[in-house]
Amino acid sequence: MATSRARVGGARHAGGPSARGGLRAGRHPRGIAERDLSGGWPQLRSVGSPVVTPRLRRTTTALAGLVTALALAACGEDLPDTVDPGQVDAVEAPDLGACRDLTTDDLVQSSNATRVVECTQPHTAMTYAVGPFPRTLDDLDYDAAEIGAFAFRTCSSEFVKLLGADESLAMRSVLTWAWFRPSKDAWDEGARWYRCDVVGGSAQTDGLIELPPNVRGLLQRPEDEWLVCALGDTVDDSIKLPCTQAHDWRAVSTIKLGEAADPYPGDKASEATTKDYCSQSVGAWLGYPVDYDFGYTWFHQAEWDAGNRRSVCWAKTSQ
Numbered sequence: 001m002a003t004s005r006a007r008v009g010g011a012r013h014a015g016g017p018s019a020r021g022g023l024r025a026g027r028h029p030r031g032i033a034e035r036d037l038s039g040g041w042p043q044l045r046s047v048g049s050p051v052v053t054p055r056l057r058r059t060t061t062a063l064a065g066l067v068t069a070l071a072l073a074a075c076g077e078d079l080p081d082t083v084d085p086g087q088v089d090a091v092e093a094p095d096l097g098a099c100r101d102l103t104t105d106d107l108v109q110s111s112n113a114t115r116v117v118e119c120t121q122p123h124t125a126m127t128y129a130v131g132p133f134p135r136t137l138d139d140l141d142y143d144a145a146e147i148g149a150f151a152f153r154t155c156s157s158e159f160v161k162l163l164g165a166d167e168s169l170a171m172r173s174v175l176t177w178a179w180f181r182p183s184k185d186a187w188d189e190g191a192r193w194y195r196c197d198v199v200g201g202s203a204q205t206d207g208l209i210e211l212p213p214n215v216r217g218l219l220q221r222p223e224d225e226w227l228v229c230a231l232g233d234t235v236d237d238s239i240k241l242p243c244t245q246a247h248d249w250r251a252v253s254t255i256k257l258g259e260a261a262d263p264y265p266g267d268k269a270s271e272a273t274t275k276d277y278c279s280q281s282v283g284a285w286l287g288y289p290v291d292y293d294f295g296y297t298w299f300h301q302a303e304w305d306a307g308n309r310r311s312v313c314w315a316k317t318s319q
Contacts (some may be wrong), residue, residue: 019071087113089186092281093193098131099123099211100197102178103259107203110143112180112195124208125178126215129158129196140185151179152306155196164196171312172251173219174209174228174242176202204240227251235295246318249295253281253313264304271312278313279294285315292316 068211079085082101090113099119106112117123131154137147159177160170177200178223182191200209212218229247232238243250254276257270265273274296282294295314 013041071125082115083113084115085113087115089183089189091182091186091189091191093130093132094127094195096127098127100125100127102197102199102208104201104203104205104208107178107199110181111183111186113183119213122210122253123202124210125197125199126211127195127197128162128177128215129155129194130162131194133192133194138192140182142184147181149306151181151194151196152308155179156307158196159198162216164217165222167256167310168254169222171254171310174201174205174224174240175199175215175218175226179311201294202240206239206241230314235297248316248318249314250317250319251312252285252315254310255281255313256309257311258304258309260307260309262309264301267300270298270300271296274311274313278311281313282315286317 057202079088088137095116099120099121100112100114100116101123101126102112102114106114119126133147133150138146138238140146155177156167156170163170163173163175165173178197178199180195180197181187182193198211198215200211201207224243227243228240228251229243229245230238230240230249230251231245231247233248235249238249241247255274257265257273264270278294278296283289283292286292293316295316297312297314299308299311
């Protein structure tokens with residue numbers, strides 16, 4: 001992500017720190033851009049595909065925890081209370097509409113066996129799509145990019161339908177999605193299903209947010225509780241949180257850089273187009289002040305190949 005300062009009628013630019021290829025900031029001319037993969041939606045959200053979601057942000061602690069849990073299961077020892085032994089190596093697909101109390105560590109795993117709870121009880125995730133992978137993917141490796149790309153397309157399209165939002169609004173929401181597949185052992189036994197969960201927050205947020213019993217249509221008339229803001233000097237170094245909390249940045253718009261069949265335009269073109277658009281878009285959102293700070297989140301070839309076509313614009317504001 002990048003941060004920039006913009007001055008109407010001027011050409012003064014002060015670039016902010018650049019994250020691995022994608023975050024800069026500016027002010028009409030000073031902007032901020034960020035390559036931010038938090039979750040299902042590359043956000044700010046997305047979680048799940050080995051190619052494009054927060055599953056990219058694997059943590060040693062989380063992986064160690066999963067390995068330990070699976071090792072305990074293999075040895076017949078007790079699993080953590082939050083884990084359902086029947087789900088650990090399940091070949092059968094999970095139930096649609098099931099609710100779970102996931103953690104940010106859960107979001108960076110390939111599979112998940114967290115116990116199901118009633119949706120009227122506290123929970124941070126709900127399964128909104130379940131199904132088999134296409135037969136054409138049956139013989140691919142467990143971590144094949146094609147599997148992640150299919151999950152991204154499927155989970156993201158069903159995500160916007162679930163929430164009653166368009167792509168732009170969904171990417172500016174604190175709600176994200178995560179996808180899971182069977183365990184490696186279950187995969188080796190022939191299990192070929194995917195699970196998409198809507199999640200309150202992402203791997204970037206400071207903990208996950210409790211969801212209401214029913215999330216269908218939640219973004220049809222979005223309130224600040226479900227829109228994403230950021231707290232920090234720059235967007236790339238910030239904590240993402242609901243806009244009802246004190247914040248320094250707000251995601252205010254997105255730009256679509258191409259259609260599904262279009263080739264990736266390249267890093268320089270993607271960033272330049274994003275920065276130019278966000279400079280104008282944020283200025284309009286702020287009411288055309290003399291100068292202002294704006295940020296932008298843009299993505300790269302891997303995210304493009306997985307299906308993402310949008311960048312996100314951030315306004316420096318406490319509103």
